[in-house]
Amino acid sequence: MSDVRIITGNEAASLGVKLCEPKVVAAYPITPQSALAETLSRYVEGGELKAEYVRVEGEHSALTVCISASTVGARVFTATSSNGLLYMHEQLHWAAGSRLPIVMCCVNRGVGAPWSIFNDQQDSISQRDTGWIQMYCRDNQEIIDSMIQAYRIAEEVYVPVMICYDGFVLSHTMMPVTIPDIESVRKFLPPYKPHTILSPEDPRTINSVLLPVRRANPEGVLCDGYMEMRYKLQAALDQSRDVIRKANELFAHTFGRNHGGMLWEYMTDDADLILTGMGSIAAEATVAADILRAEGVKAGVVGIRVFRPFPKDDVITAFGHAKAIVVFEKGISYGYEGALCSDLKAAFFGTDSKAPIHNYIAGLGGRDVKPRELVEAGKTTLAAVEAGRMNHEIKWLNCYTG
Amino acid sequence: MQEVLWHGRGGQGVVLAAQILGEAAYIQGFKGITSAPTFGPERRGAPVAASTRISDEPIRTFSQIEAADVAVVLDATLLTMIDILGRLKERGMIIVNTPLAPDQIGIEGCFDVASVDASGIAREQRLTVGGFPIVNTPLLGAFAKATGLVSITNIERGLKKKMPADRAIANCAAIRTAFENTIVKRHDSKTGTSDKK
């Protein structure tokens, strides 16, 4: 008998964390993540989660506690949003550089200034280059399932994983979620085997200064320099694509739900027009595709599930035959365009794909994005292509200035 | 897909009502359910809304409801304050907490109107918090009567998932009373009561 509960994204995330049995949780509450931090502290207090909940004075410390606990061999969890994630920025690099398999949730929220408590993805997009794996969830089922996959992935490649889901849109919306059973999760997720354990019994120095050159240690062994260590982080992210795909396959086999490995596709087989995005906006786009199909437009959707490492080969297969591509993004690389749009263009460079890419910056600071608006955007793009205008474009959806 | 908007004031329980309806609809057999508050800070006394979406298929849209199939109004003073009818589909159903009959409320336009004295029922059942009547649960009874989307039994089952058994007793009684006392007036009375699923 499957256990289905109608729950919010934050509840799904909390239950996912509980199933993965971390030993240390450190989180500082921030809207819209707060309910997640509060629920986890309640689990710990009530003995449902046998972990230490470390109360901290800010997000920088929350991640530092996780880094420390992970370095002494504990499975750890933290979560944040928006400016909280920005405050962690330095430690994000530190976690990845130390190759610690930390899993955190980023409940996506716009960043200040000006203040917004509402959803967009500028927070996690801004942390793109910190060396973390980033996964974006399209609904609450995917949140709990991705959490379980994330620990398996992180602990296999020794790279931290950020599970991103849209604040309020998912974090505060209830929907039916099947809760995996603990025995199956334990089978899917083997116990954490640290690559390094700092312990007084066997003293080690970790992350001392590495020099530009390689250097022999006191035992005379030639050791990696800074650049070799950084190369290894990049190599690990490159290798993680296969690990992510395999984790998804094994998960689908074990639990019967396939969320896609690096990305997922919706009616793309014969699609002339492909809409794409990350997180809930991609789910919204599937409704837009249904509407377009009903009107005779062959539309499909590619949901980018993993943004880092970028699914560079997967996107070529998924988008290859499209005549036009529309990228909806809840964030932007200021001074250029949406980060996903740039990455897609780069992936298509040198391939046969000559489809124009229209980039829509949408839903910043919680501005509502409706399927009919995505439909209109798709039609505009298709009309441009049919009129022979093949240039790339960037537009702001539902923005009334300029 | 049926889209339901709950209009009330902060503290009246629109969010809980939206959730209970979601639970009830799932028990009824609908596969697609979402319920959500108005996103943002919570403010006691201010006009607030919550939503429930009900569908045979899993729901893939999480955007705000533009035009609901059903609007439930927990506080009738909101009718003149916010544009509730502007967010209701033509031929949609509006359910109002009022001692007045549907045709006395002054709702113009092509809508089905249902009324129930949820406040009065709550007071009878001694369902009050800080002197204010609890009207969200009786309105769930009115919802079952007016829309026929979910059965009264499943509303009660849904409610029991969201509150302890001792509190459920009086709430279930209020739901039943409201169900029996809800008056429905279709916009075109000749179409009878079967124009909704």
Place this chain on the structure above:
Amino acid sequence: MGKKDTNISALCTPAPGEAGRTGDWRDMRPVIDETKCIPTTKGKAACFLCWLYCPEGVVKMSIPVEIDLEYCKGCGICAEECPPNAIQMVREGEINE
């Protein structure tokens, strides 16, 4: 993934001389006057401020106090901190016995 790389974080075993023979860096050398040094004159564990302040950990908490000149960089902090001025910094190559 092939063979697992076990060397993925910047980790090392703490050992003397991780930065090489730092005694080479020295310009001035600390010389202890045992007739003034508190633990040596009293013959018991006392003072040891030179040991406490040495940033390189090359002072041995012993009687008499010893300094490991293989690794002492000659910073002079011990001489600065010594209450009875028992430590003098002398130029390398000069004999000051």
